[in-house]
Amino acid sequence: MFVSYKWLQDYIDLTGVTATELAEKITKSGIEVEGVEILNDGIKGVVVGHVLEREQHPNADKLSKCLVDVGEEQPVQIICGAPNVAKGQKVAVATVGAVLPGNFKIKRAKLRGEESNGMICSLTELGMEGKVVPKEYSEGIFVFPAEAEVGVDALALLNRDDEVLELSLTPNRADCLSMLGVAYEVAAILGREVKLPETDLQSSTEKAADYVKIVVDAKEDNPLYVAKIIKNVEIAPSPLWMQTRLMSAGIRPHNNVVDITNYILLEYGQPLHAFDYDRLGSKEILVRRANDGEKFVTLDDTERTLTSEHLVITNGTVPVALAGVMGGANSEVTPDTTTVLLESAYFIGGTVRKASKDHGLRSEASARFEKGVDPNRVRVAGERAAYLMAKYANGEVLEGAAEADTLSVEPAVVSITLEKINRVLGTDLGMKDVKEIFDRLQFTVIVEQGTITVTAPTRRGDIKIEEDLLEEVARLYGYDNIPKTLPIGSSTPGRLSEYQKKRRFVRQYLEGVGLYQAVTYSLTSEEKATQFALEKRETIRLAMPMSEERSILRLSIMPQLLEVLKYNSARQNDSLGVYETGAVFLANGEDLLPVEKEHLAGAITGLWHSHSWQGEKKAVDFFVVKGILEGMFAKLGLAEGVQYVQAKVEGMHPGRTAEIILNGEKIGFVGQVHPSVQKELDLKDTYVFELSLKAVLEADAPVLQYEAIPRFPSITRDIALVVNKETVSGTLKEIILSSGAPLLKEVQVFDLYEGDRMEEGKKSIAFSLKYVDPERTLTDEEVTKVHDRVLEALKEQAGAVLRG
């Protein structure tokens, strides 16, 4: 809502309060003022000029040479490019030395050889928005009424010596969608009186009710419909002050009748509609739900197909307006209109919202109905409009109004105790302080002992319960004045859950080994949603996505991380590691919430280590990533239960991918992205992992327990085994561990050879075996005994022989 500082003074005395001060006060007590616009900021030297002569520029088709009286001793010659400039007009002239918006300085100039001493201005050149400029002046200069005085400040005449407060209204404060509503608010803040607008007029002897009969079928949608009749109107431009006020509020002027309805909308917050009475073609207004499929052309010349959810105003047979949203082309006021039927009605918000939403027609009027208008202003707004039409369109207002009224207006009565106010706010207010606040709001107040009972005016439809009164007290008492305390009472332990603690650890660990944390979108495309998914499920699609790219909830994080690598790689960062923790969404059937599983994914591409001047360079490989995971599992105490099993995963390198098994359950995978995928994304060799973080963090880990440090020396035996190429080290290690127990404490691979010197289909793996007895020093014979058993088992179970 745009509020003109000058206009507001019609209703309330603002002496001693500047626009900026007012903005600050309004903001602090409840309604945020987003800004204060000084309309003539940076503009000076623009006066009203009189075009004495106008002739064709001798050297330019599109230019006029004008002689303009600007109130100085001599008229000046000005070259003008506007198509509508003409002799006799009163126009806005930026004289030599004037400044226009954008710090545009007007200088004496020669245009195609002709001297020009100033500039005749359009409204946009004076800083007004094109969309509010009256249509007839939108392509050229603005023309003042003939009575405008030459030489006076043109900006003042255009009401630009004003400031406009932009209010950002929350949905509960629809009362401030009107100048009067704002005036009541300001009155409460400043403790001043509200002056109401003039509505009294001499009515004609004819009765409105004789001209039209109102029938409302849809009473629930429209409990009150009031029609006034104004005869003999003369359609003309509205007075300049009205036009300028509309423009400052963001509304384009049309003609006096239409402008008056818009002016009342701004003044009272009550939308009105003016019909051309003669074009209605009947003496009846029937308000009903539209028929499904009924057609109707709105005044923007668009044919609309209606449904039974839409409310229409009809002439008894065909629609003439879409209630509360837009009038019809068939009954619109035209320059030839002489009799106006003025509608002032109370339409229910939900009905109006449905129509405005379905037809994409959001207007100043529909917005007000949607948020709720004041039922007690419906009639007075009509009266005021009629008064203005009599005054500014020479209309004859018929007596009374034709009405259909089933509206019951019950003002809200709410009670609250002083004790509650102070208990909830933490204040120490007296009854007198509280009563004074409600008095300033012009709420009716009854005080009985400790209880205060308030009758809220109907314009404040947001006041319904005790807490609403609390808020009124708090905001007008001032939040600055409320003390600062901390909650008292039983204390609560502040802490993270075990899960949250471990998750923080995992993040820190991964960052400690060199990965950056990424945060990506949960919504993705159909194609990416299921790539690399650990569990195959139906995808979950938004009912109305904004784009295909963001239409499905992800089942895995990996595709997004690969996108991150691709983005960075294309920007000269082709060696990088990232990880993300976040939910993936597993469908559970139509009407149930999906299972949200927290996953952990990581992706590393390019060089893992590089220290050029020492000639060190290492590209990421499977074992880098596996090492990172092993470290993580070890830190979480889960290393014992983790296995890596060669596996095939779609999109992954078939020979370089492993499933990760934790305590017998598959929780994820690790490996190289398939080379064809790498190529598609233009990535260097990229190794990734994705696993269920939930499974990892919820797995039971053994309790930390001290183990005695061995007091006796260990004996180490190294063996090099020749095995079939397919035999994996993990199998051999397991054989060694189980056959060497309990003396065998550690096994490590220390060499792998698959070169030419091996027999076809064979490879050599070397292990280092460490034997310890915690109770005594082992003898060579004892170790040899066990060691031989190990070798035997290797031979039997894996066909492994010692390398000769």
Added chain:
Amino acid sequence: MQERLKELQEEAIQKIEQSASLKELNDIRVAYLGKKGPITEVLRGMGKLSAEERPVMGALVNEVREAIAVKIEAKQKALEEAAVLEKLASESIDVTLPGSPVKVGNHHPLTRIIEEIEDLFIGMGYQVAEGPEVEQDYYNFEALNLPKGHPARDMQDSFYITEEILLRTHTSPVQARTMEKHQGKGPIKIICPGKVYRRDNDDATHSHQFMQIEGLVVGENIRMSDLKGTLEVFAKKMFGDDREIRLRPSFFPFTEPSVEMDISCKICGGHGCSVCKKTGWIEILGAGMVHPNVLEMAGYDSKKYTGFAFGMGPERIAMLKYGVDDIRHFYTNDVRFLKQFSKHE
């Protein structure tokens, strides 16, 4: 003989002094003190001496041998020291060359902000509560005093999956769920961080996915002044002790009274600049006293219990705190952006 010995001693000492390497020195040792050396030769000749002369001569020989040995040892030490020094000198390096890089990543800036806020409130006795990102309409709206058809639902156009299921538009449903779980009993003190979703086109200031952190305190004597005090502690710890706070009345369907909190603008010190839109104040969060309908719906007696709630956007806080100018940076994950948030603070 005596003279011969003296001569030998002088000769040896001279050679020792002239020797330049350990090898040369060893040759000298062998030459003079070895079995075939001249001094041993002299000893052999002692048989010819008388019984009186012999001990005298023997002592002299020993004296000479001792003198030469001491000299050799001293020289050997000197030579060895010189060798070490020479070796060390040859080993010197350019200490200004760069060290071997240690790979370290860091938190995403939003995680950084969220953890900072979590820790701050954990210190005040809060627990961290989490909930689903895909929610029932009931928890996202209805339980928060936003019945179907409520005009405020427009404020947050939502991503629906079915008529009853949607991506949560705020983390408030976690509050509703937590209250429900407590079955009408207090106290509750929680902070709820998480991802939320709204139908916005992504641009410099909007994102269809973003983070939110909300707090909720419910108890028997929770006052508006407690909210004000709590928010001030938060603002000063998060943005600095020199910041002022102000509460402005506002509107949220789930709180009444509702407020928005501003902090004084650090950039202009409250005098007005482009960041604070010339107001001197920057909006940080929304808050209020929990609406009695919300308490009642979750099973609390609103006559007995009161509560306050607040909510804020980590993106906005990060943008203000670090001067980030485009919300999309948080979701592009450009490493040149991410790595700027590695400093430990």
